[in-house]
Amino acid sequence: MAKRTLNRRQGWRINKIQDERLARAAKREERTLEELEGGDLGVEQHGLVIAHFGVQVEVEAEAPELAGQTYRCYLRANLPALVTGDRVVWRPGNQGLGIIVAQLPRHSELRRPDSRGTLKPVAANVDLIVIVFAPLPEPHANLIDRYIIAAEHAGIKPLLLLNKSDLLDPSGSSRAHNLLNTYHSLGYPLLEVSAYSGDGLEQLQAQLNNRVSVFVGQSGVGKSSLVNRLLPDTDTRVGALSELTGKGTHTTTTARLFHFPSGGQLIDSPGIREFGLGHVSVADVEAGFFEFQEFLGHCRFRNCSHEHEPGCALLEAVAAGKISTQRLASFKHIISGISQEQY
Ligand SMILES: Nc1nc2c(ncn2[C@@H]2O[C@H](COP(=O)(O)OP(=O)(O)OP(=O)(O)O)[C@@H](O)[C@H]2O)c(=O)[nH]1
């Protein structure tokens, strides 16, 4: 069937129907909130947002007497948008419902552009970004740097994780290995694991204890396989959330927080797994190449391209073995991808 464009009147009618629907939903929200406020509310206490559904959030109680119990919470007016990982002040009500009273300050934020290109927080209070690589698909140096810059930019520690160690050449000289060792020698923590054989998973679990982590990395490196090993008996797939509402299927693509059985927490969603460089400035990129700091700005020419110029401080640093060729190539590549107007 040919695609039909809506005429103005039809478009207006659809908007009107949608507006009416939204208004009715807002009314329902308001009534439930009023009922809750008028009911028998428990004392104000701290809680952790473990998922969110439209305007409501699922909160896990932190108080010992309610520990581990979850409540579907309504937000009082004038509260900012909450995301998974937020810590809040809330009051429990009846029937697993509650009210959010305040948001506690975040110590970190993961942000992604929304459909309009505006950066929006998708997870709060993340401590560790586990960047997963594998011998196959083969990592690009560039991609490793991009992830590191993004982590540094968010102020969150990165952990480089080389998965599929069962596929590595026992001599330890695979390309992925060599590539990642460059970063290890710069001081970034590196672990080798196999979701397949289970090798290294205990060391990985030790890194995840007492922290909130996210797993990121390109498709096919084994993020799902790793998460499934670390969270047995948990279905982390999107859509596995339907039973939570008790009101039919309520699928969501927003992030959800899981507890590892042996400690630590994971925030996961398809959107978070694709976390990338996003929108950063030249200064952000420079900050991500921390071993460049003492050389940046010391080239003879202000507009040095660090390709061939005499007196190039970066090329001299490479020649002196203070910067790796791989990192300089990556640096130039990433900077060249940032549009001029950000200079
Ligand atoms: N040999 C080997 N294969 C693995 C290992 N971990 C995962 N795989 C395989 O790699 C493929 C991709 O694994 P996934 O877990 O789906 O990878 P992913 O990163 O979640 O991929 P996306 O869902 O596309 O983001 C699958 O065929 C896995 O069986 C491992 O440790 N060793």
Ligand SMILES: [Zn+2]
């Ligand atoms: Zn230079």
